Amino acid sequence: MTKSPHASARDLAWAVAQRAKRVGEQSAKVRGADWRTAIVTAVGTDGTVTADGLKWRRMDTYQAPLVGDVIAVSQSSSGSLLAWGRTAGAGDPVGAWTAIPLASGFTSTHTVFGPAQYRILTAYGGTRVELRGSVDCTSSVTAQTAWSSALPAAARPSVARTFLGRRNYSTDTKGVAVLEMATSGVMNVFGSASPSQTDWFALDGCHYDL
Incomplete structure (x- = not known):
């Protein structure tokens, strides 16, 4: 037609x-x-x-x-x-503050700074773990020591990450603690011999990227 x-x-x-x-x-x-x-x-x-x-x-x-x-x-x-x-999606790794599982010999009773906790969030297009609170050492730490049990796989970095935290301070000790997050999910603190041993350390402001 x-x-x-x-x-x-x-x-x-x-x-x-x-x-x-x-x-x-x-x-x-x-x-x-x-x-x-x-x-x-x-x-x-x-x-x-x-x-x-x-x-x-x-x-x-x-x-x-x-x-x-x-x-x-x-x-x-x-x-x-x-x-x-x-934009954020339903599966994005953003979580609430969660207690850090502490290894034997460590407690989270330094109530001035609150309990040791972590959370997973998205930052600058990647995944980041933020920390807060504090950890008390039952016995003074004088060498590299694991202070946490393994965190879940979602909070473990691809390579070991190091960061600094606050620690006990006096005229004989420095007020900075060197901390490490291993790929196994276990966190370490690096103590030194007396009189510079670590008795407690704080995590406020600490974070590491996966």
Whole structure:
């Protein structure tokens, strides 16, 4: 059946309108300034990611991007495109403060600083473990000593991590304790010989990345 000139013109107008709509959806200048979420389909080596068919410049805080990330993106009226970072999902490793399982010879009774605890969270695109509270030594520590039982696999780093914590202080002892998180999930404290032995140490402000 041959279409009438009117029907052909109508179909052509519809096709042109649909084409213009698709072009507009891909053009930041047509869309104007806004923000939305998008799914990453490719990760560039130049600090960009691709999502919704467009290349977005990553913010410095959006580290370790992955294909499949659901990210927040924004665009300016001049056409600049920014990827702010991934949004949280139901499976993200963000947890509540949890008691650190202490090894024999250590307690968490130094109530001035609270109990020894850890939590897992997302920071700068990676997974981080934060610590707080304090640990008392039943006997003064004078050498490398494991002070915790193994933390769950989700809190264990890929390589050993070291960090500093506060410790008992006097004219004969320094107020800094060297701490280590092993890949086995066990944490160590490095004590030294008398009179610089460690009697207690605090974890506030301590963290390590997986």
